Amino acid sequence: MSEKELIFTPVIGIEIHIQLRTKSKIFCTCSADYTNDEPNTHICPVCMGLPGSLPVLNRAVVEQGMIAGLALNCSIVSPTLFFRKSYYYPDLPKGFQITQSDLPIAASGWLDIKDDAGAPKRIRINRLHLEEDVGKLHHSASDGRLEGAETSWVDYNRSGLPLAEIVSEPDISSAREAVEYVTMLRRRVRYVGASDVDLEKGMMRFDANVSMKCSDGRWGRKVEVKNMNSFRALERAIDFEIKRQIKVLKDGGEVLQETRHWNDAREVTRASRVKEFYRKFIVEPDLPPMIVAPDEVERARATLPEMPDRKAARYARELGLTEVDAAVLTDSPDVANYFEACVARGANPVRAGNWTRTEVLRVMGERRIDATELPVKPEALAELIRLIDDGKLSTTLAKSVFDSMLEGLSIEEAMKKGGVAEGGVGEGALAKLVAGTLAANPDVVDEIKAGKDVKGKKIKFLQGLIMRETKGQARPDEVTAAIEAALNSK
Amino acid sequence: MRLHESGVREIAAGIRAKKFSALEVFEDCLARTTACEGKISALITTAADEGRQQARRIDERLAGGENPGPLAGVPVMLKDNICTRGVRTTAGSRILGDWAPPYDATVWALLREAGAVLLGKTNMDEFAMGNTCGTSAFGPTANPWDVTRVPGGSSGGSAAAVAAGYVPFALGSDTGGSIRQPASYCGICGLKPTYGMVSRYGLIAYGSSLDQIGPFTRNVEDLALVMRILARQDSKDSTSTCGTRGECFSELRGDIKGKRVALVRDFRDFTLDPGIAEAMKRTIAALESAGAEMVEVSLPTVGRYAVACYYAIAASEAHTNLARFDGVRYGYTVSSSAGLKDMFQEVRSHGFGAEVKSRIIAGTCLTEPVRSEQYYVAATRVRSLIAKEFAEAFENADCILQPVTPSLAPEIGEVDDDAMKGYESDLYTLPINMAGLPGYSFFTGGYDAESGLPVGLQLVGPRWSDGELLNTGLALEKILGAPVIAKAGI
Numbered sequence: 001m002s003e004k005e006l007i008f009t010p011v012i013g014i015e016i017h018i019q020l021r022t023k024s025k026i027f028c029t030c031s032a033d034y035t036n037d038e039p040n041t042h043i044c045p046v047c048m049g050l051p052g053s054l055p056v057l058n059r060a061v062v063e064q065g066m067i068a069g070l071a072l073n074c075s076i077v078s079p080t081l082f083f084r085k086s087y088y089y090p091d092l093p094k095g096f097q098i099t100q101s102d103l104p105i106a107a108s109g110w111l112d113i114k115d116d117a118g119a120p121k122r123i124r125i126n127r128l129h130l131e132e133d134v135g136k137l138h139h140s141a142s143d144g145r146l147e148g149a150e151t152s153w154v155d156y157n158r159s160g161l162p163l164a165e166i167v168s169e170p171d172i173s174s175a176r177e178a179v180e181y182v183t184m185l186r187r188r189v190r191y192v193g194a195s196d197v198d199l200e201k202g203m204m205r206f207d208a209n210v211s212m213k214c215s216d217g218r219w220g221r222k223v224e225v226k227n228m229n230s231f232r233a234l235e236r237a238i239d240f241e242i243k244r245q246i247k248v249l250k251d252g253g254e255v256l257q258e259t260r261h262w263n264d265a266r267e268v269t270r271a272s273r274v275k276e277f278y279r280k281f282i283v284e285p286d287l288p289p290m291i292v293a294p295d296e297v298e299r300a301r302a303t304l305p306e307m308p309d310r311k312a313a314r315y316a317r318e319l320g321l322t323e324v325d326a327a328v329l330t331d332s333p334d335v336a337n338y339f340e341a342c343v344a345r346g347a348n349p350v351r352a353g354n355w356t357r358t359e360v361l362r363v364m365g366e367r368r369i370d371a372t373e374l375p376v377k378p379e380a381l382a383e384l385i386r387l388i389d390d391g392k393l394s395t396t397l398a399k400s401v402f403d404s405m406l407e408g409l410s411i412e413e414a415m416k417k418g419g420v421a422e423g424g425v426g427e428g429a430l431a432k433l434v435a436g437t438l439a440a441n442p443d444v445v446d447e448i449k450a451g452k453d454v455k456g457k458k459i460k461f462l463q464g465l466i467m468r469e470t471k472g473q474a475r476p477d478e479v480t481a482a483i484e485a486a487l488n489s490k
Numbered sequence: 491m492r493l494h495e496s497g498v499r500e501i502a503a504g505i506r507a508k509k510f511s512a513l514e515v516f517e518d519c520l521a522r523t524t525a526c527e528g529k530i531s532a533l534i535t536t537a538a539d540e541g542r543q544q545a546r547r548i549d550e551r552l553a554g555g556e557n558p559g560p561l562a563g564v565p566v567m568l569k570d571n572i573c574t575r576g577v578r579t580t581a582g583s584r585i586l587g588d589w590a591p592p593y594d595a596t597v598w599a600l601l602r603e604a605g606a607v608l609l610g611k612t613n614m615d616e617f618a619m620g621n622t623c624g625t626s627a628f629g630p631t632a633n634p635w636d637v638t639r640v641p642g643g644s645s646g647g648s649a650a651a652v653a654a655g656y657v658p659f660a661l662g663s664d665t666g667g668s669i670r671q672p673a674s675y676c677g678i679c680g681l682k683p684t685y686g687m688v689s690r691y692g693l694i695a696y697g698s699s700l701d702q703i704g705p706f707t708r709n710v711e712d713l714a715l716v717m718r719i720l721a722r723q724d725s726k727d728s729t730s731t732c733g734t735r736g737e738c739f740s741e742l743r744g745d746i747k748g749k750r751v752a753l754v755r756d757f758r759d760f761t762l763d764p765g766i767a768e769a770m771k772r773t774i775a776a777l778e779s780a781g782a783e784m785v786e787v788s789l790p791t792v793g794r795y796a797v798a799c800y801y802a803i804a805a806s807e808a809h810t811n812l813a814r815f816d817g818v819r820y821g822y823t824v825s826s827s828a829g830l831k832d833m834f835q836e837v838r839s840h841g842f843g844a845e846v847k848s849r850i851i852a853g854t855c856l857t858e859p860v861r862s863e864q865y866y867v868a869a870t871r872v873r874s875l876i877a878k879e880f881a882e883a884f885e886n887a888d889c890i891l892q893p894v895t896p897s898l899a900p901e902i903g904e905v906d907d908d909a910m911k912g913y914e915s916d917l918y919t920l921p922i923n924m925a926g927l928p929g930y931s932f933f934t935g936g937y938d939a940e941s942g943l944p945v946g947l948q949l950v951g952p953r954w955s956d957g958e959l960l961n962t963g964l965a966l967e968k969i970l971g972a973p974v975i976a977k978a979g980i
Binding site: 045048049050051052053054055056057084086088090093094095096154280281282283285286287288 | 571572573579581586589591592593595690691692693694695697698699725726727728729806807809810812813814815816818819820830834854857858859862866870
């Protein structure tokens with residue numbers, strides 16, 4: 001091997017399973033929401049694969065799949081088919097999974113992210129296809145795995161939940177890019193309402209295909225890394241796999257084509273102990289070809305909201321928000337809508353952004369509500385912000401008014417309750433207050449006059465006293481100006 | 491005439507007119523069944539208690555002035571691959587154990603709603619794979635015309651039961667002749683409806699794109715009456731495309747003046763048993779005397795490729811349909827085994843019979859990724875050609891007259907020794923399922939001079955011409971005579 005250092009470029013493709021948001025399962029009418037329910041209480045002959053049962057496609061799944069596809073810049077394909085993908089496992093009640101596989105409803109999409117150097121990069125999406133989820137296994141073994149378990153139980157509540165599998169092209173070159181890609185993707189599908197993508201509930205799962213291209217022309221084989229259920233796991237698993245493969249290649253070894261499982265507790269990938277299933281496909285004879293009419297696609301396209309990443313870019317460009325703030329505000333559509341309604345009522349965008357990002361999100365988190373359920377409507381917040389901008393309320397006092405409004409008071413009532421009269425403090429009254437305060441603190445006045453208030457702390461102290469007197473009604477800058485005027489006139 | 495010798499319409503009318511009660515009919519049919527079963531073995535399960543209760547209920551409703559439906563009190567037997575809630579359903583296999591489905595097949599729900607009373611579940615080749623009833627895990631059924639001979643299959647139990655006068659009608663299923671061939675061997679009427687005419691929901695699948703449920707009766711007008719109830723659009727079966735086409739069974743006129751009935755040129759040189767050749771001549775003469783015009787059509791692809799392609803498709807679909815029998819959720823299982831793989835192997839090795847295993851293995855091989863294109867996919871392409879060829883043939887003919895099988899019912903055990911002979915005898919039946927066409931199997935009014943066995947033939951028409959086939963059937967029945975009840979060895 002030459003002295004020249006070898007360069008390794010990771011080549012990564014990601015497969016994402018998301019649970020589409022529908023009331024019922026993909027091929028039967030069982031409820032799709034089984035959170036906290038007893039095992040095997042959301043089952044019927046169809047999702048249990050009983051002999052004689054037949055699947056009937058839930059049209060809502062098709063719509064959600066189409067919307068998710070459009071959100072990922074995919075073209076919608078029609079007609080498409082479902083296939084039977086055969087393998088044996090106890091969580092698979094029919095011995096095959098019904099999946100669109102490589103004849104998907106949506107194909108050839110993309111998402112634009114930034115590469116590790118910050119330059120724009122397009123990640124191509126091969127396809128989004130529809131399929132059914134399988135049941136869940138619980139094993140008595142201490143490591144929670146099937147092998148060696150004394151007893152295993154199967155819960156088929158999850159069997160038949162609607163999934164979309166989203167397969168990227170191998171355009172990703174780092175764990176960071178992978179995380180940016182899946183973050184953007186998650187935000188988009190949640191934005192269009194296609195999925196709740198709740199990671200804790202397993203509504204989004206990742207597999208990564210990782211291989212290495214070496215500057216000496218060698219290509220490592222593709223390794224499929226499975227079992228990542230969080231962004232963090234995805235990032236760590238890819239990082240681990242990149243390092244592992246580089247080491248193998250540097251040592252002159254060969255990367256085997258295999259499936260490896262991410263062990264989240266130990267933070268390593270391990271070669272799968274079970275031999276990969278031998279999977280075969282035939283056309284699902286129980287389902288006719290799936291048709292999506294062009295006008296259905298156009299109707300869905302017309303209802304698509306502005307995508308969160310585009311929206312964030314616009315907030316930064318047109319409203320002067322920082323990229324970080326813009327990302328937070330656009331993370332979910334209800335918050336973005338709240339913020340935009342506030343700005344539409346004339347609120348200063350930066351201030352509206354700050355209030356939404358802090359107070360609104362705080363209350364949403366505390367009360368576990370979404371922005372539409374917030375007692376303080378965006379119009380009211382806009383008014384509050386206008387009062388701050390006009391100097392009629394300090395930020396501190398505005399927050400206590402906001403808190404009162406959260407209890408259902410109108411802005412006027414909230415201000416009265418806080419002892420605040422709208423309109424600040426009249427000029428004459430302010431002058432009187434300033435004179436009184438200065439008279440009561442001669443030592444401070446003397447020190448200022450002696451030029452000892454280099455950092456302006458003494459003036460701030462006086463200002464604070466006056467603000468307290470006015471219960472925050474006075475405008476801080478007016479108070480400072482009045483103090484300075486009084487000092488100078490003496 | 492004894493009650494059990496009456497047809498569907500006579501029994502229904504008699505009960506409605508209170509000439510006799512539903513319970514009387516039931517008991518008489520049950521007595522006939524009990525008397526013959528020792529010789530015939532047409533049943534896997536007798537539903538005496540359930541049926542008696544249903545019959546009583548019909549009598550009560552009639553006494554109360556209600557209309558319990560067009561089939562009120564008519565006893566029926568169902569092939570044992572049709573799911574009946576709470577009544578054991580085995581598909582002729584050991585692997586289902588004593589499984590009692592938690593739901594009703596749509597056809598049984600329709601019949602029960604129309605007032606029909608379940609008397610039993612009939613014997614069949616295991617998972618409908620066979621043409622003698624000889625692959626049933628419950629032993630063979632005998633032909634009521636000659637108990638040393640087979641009744642045909644796979645719906646042999648249903649055909650034998652109707653021929654022996656257990657019941658005036660029964661249901662079977664036809665994947666590649668499984669209604670038409672036993673109807674022919676047993677000298678009765680059987681209809682394999684157009685694919686999509688009758689719901690498959692609750693039919694334990696063999697080849698899903700080929701399977702169709704249909705009735706056996708002892709006259710063609712009874713067949714039409716039963717079809718009026720079965721031919722319904724079903725939202726539980728995505729391949730149900732019946733719409734309002736069930737109306738085609740409303741009124742049979744028996745007038746076939748000017749109808750073009752075709753013989754298939756490509757079948758002309760094939761050998762037929764003398765009794766069948768003679769029946770062809772008699773039937774042609776009858777058709778001509780009723781005013782029909784005899785023509786010829788050509789089906790070269792059908793003659794050459796249909797059988798091979800049929801088995802490729804049927805086995806490919808079957809091996810996925812049977813993948814669900816793994817001992818995890820229902821049916822036959824093993825109490826303890828070394829591990830998951832052992833459990834699957836043990837359950838499937840002991841649960842399935844030899845014929846089923848051979849078709850599962852064939853299906854597995856034909857759909858292997860390396861072979862799929864050459865076999866399974868190629869067969870699906872030929873299938874489209876076959877459908878097209880039939881469609882073209884029906885531009886010049888209203889229906890086709892052809893044998894059901896080239897020979898009459900063989901002796902029990904005879905066919906089972908030579909599987910290939912059984913396969914060859916499928917040429918006249920399988921292509922009809924490949925093209926999704928209706929096939930009406932009827933008794934020609936004649937018996938084979940040598941064996942004394944009844945001789946049947948079939949009429950095949952374009953899709954949705956089921957009503958027209960029965961109409962031609964009525965014209966023939968008027969000339970040739972309707973089936974009579976077999977002695978059943980007693």
